[in-house]
Amino acid sequence: AQSVSQHNHHVILSEAASLELGCNYSYGGTVNLFWYVQYPGQHLQLLLKYFSGDPLVKGIKGFEAEFIKSKFSFNLRKPSVQWSDTAEYFCAVNAQTGANNLFFGTGTRLTVIP
Amino acid sequence: DTAVSQTPKYLVTQMGNDKSIKCEQNLGHDTMYWYKQDSKKFLKIMFSYNNKELIINETVPNRFSPKSPDKAHLNLHINSLELGDSAVYFCASSSRQVGFSGGYTFGSGTRLTVV
Numbered sequence: 600a601q602s603v604s605q606h607n608h609h610v611i612l613s614e615a616a617s618l619e620l621g622c623n624y625s626y627g628g629t630v631n632l633f634w635y636v637q638y639p640g641q642h643l644q645l646l647l648k649y650f651s652g653d654p655l656v657k658g659i660k661g662f663e664a665e666f667i668k669s670k671f672s673f674n675l676r677k678p679s680v681q682w683s684d685t686a687e688y689f690c691a692v693n694a695q696t697g698a699n700n701l702f703f704g705t706g707t708r709l710t711v712i713p
Numbered sequence: 714d715t716a717v718s719q720t721p722k723y724l725v726t727q728m729g730n731d732k733s734i735k736c737e738q739n740l741g742h743d744t745m746y747w748y749k750q751d752s753k754k755f756l757k758i759m760f761s762y763n764n765k766e767l768i769i770n771e772t773v774p775n776r777f778s779p780k781s782p783d784k785a786h787l788n789l790h791i792n793s794l795e796l797g798d799s800a801v802y803f804c805a806s807s808s809r810q811v812g813f814s815g816g817y818t819f820g821s822g823t824r825l826t827v828v
Contacts, residue, residue: 643819703756
């Protein structure tokens, strides 16, 4: 079965700082990779996804992520964060074949200080 | 025109009660899911349901049962509620027909509090 690790539990940054959130997965087959964001009190929204092609994926709100297959990683980046980026960020993976269940990491809480 | 809608948004109930949470999607997706998000924000899949195929996470107590009257609805019924059931429950849907690449669309969640 797939599993996802997010090593950063809570990240605190000042506005305009650069962001990188780590995500590693374990699965022997071909996967789809996702980053979701959950703003306080809200549901999960898709930031970006990777399923094939260019390993550098650009998402909404200036976020991007890079799939490095050899490292089983899919780190999320943003060059300059804003206060409005304060939220919980979840990395997720599902296998391209099979049940299509989405497995989530434990999440990283991002707090951006104005 | 909400894509995945859940009701109720908040649910407070006493231990031992039986309750249901409803979920409907109007996206034409063929697969629906229930996730539980605990107090530490960890998201754990409970069920997935696709064209009469129910896949259950074996760690989910059998007090939880999904009920799907049609492919646009997947309700969650919980018997004999316990304090540990307090969490936010998210419904989601997806379509396998897009090659598993579409991701999930989530509902807004139901915050269940058992007292």
